[in-house]
Amino acid sequence: MSRTRILYPLSAALATALALSACKKPEPTPPPAPAATTPEPAPITPPAASTPAAAVTTVDLGNSVGADNRVAAPATTFAPRDTIYASVATRTADASASVPGKLSAKWTFQDGQTVHEESRDLNLTGDGVTAFQISKPDGLPAGRYKVEISLDGSVVQSKEFEVK
Template identity: 35%
Template sequence: MRKTVFLPVLVIGLVVISTLTGCGKKEEPKPAVDTTAVTTPPPPPEPPKPSVASVTLAKGMGQDKSPVDIASEFKPKETVYAIVRTDNAVAGNVIGAKWYYTKTNQEVGADSISLKDNGMNMTDLKLMNKKGMPAGEYKVDISLNGEVVKSEMFKVVK
């Protein structure tokens, strides 16, 4: 008799277990994980830096600060103009000139101007000596905010 009781209990137990597991709550599928890397946008580009685009030596300057009578040779009593074009300038940038007599490497003049406008600027710096400059070779060093960025050579002839 024991066998007959055991078998129906076993069958009923299996039916209950299979019913319970079949009725169990199904798990929702997990959402797909985004595997793309999170990237931060690149920083904005730095604004262009101020630069000296050109230096032109001339005997005069127009009202628009353009060079007049471009030259590399000057008379002893002529004024030498260094017309400096700056790009991407910021108001307050300083353009400077130091003038040298190259035979002795002696500084014969210095000039500087603080820019008033942003962007492109035309600036004039000049060397003049009412008594006259000795004949020979000269150099002008042009600086932007204290750093020499361009040099130009010229001659004074009798």
């Protein structure tokens, strides 16, 4: 009987504890912590369309140039003993500012073989014309040729021509 006396009060205490825990209101979940506020990024402004400082506007080929370095009569077919000129017209974005640049001409024969290369360091101002030339005392071999004009290392124009 002593056992029963202890068992009943313990059972009653356990039942009461369970009943109270089952009736207990759940604790409200705390609201989520506010997200760390990051400053809104500044709007990205697209870069203004930049005008190149200098540009090659035209390339003309001929067998003579005037005092202004312009080709007198443009041509695409030449004789083997002709001196062939490439007249390269340039223009700067700001006609009042001097723009440094490197202008180059690369002359190649039909299989891509380089015949002649020439470069000039220039201070371009406004509009200008530069002449490059190629010739051989014993005559250029007959065939198809090309001249590539580069400004600051980038090919900007090319012209094909023929020697007959």
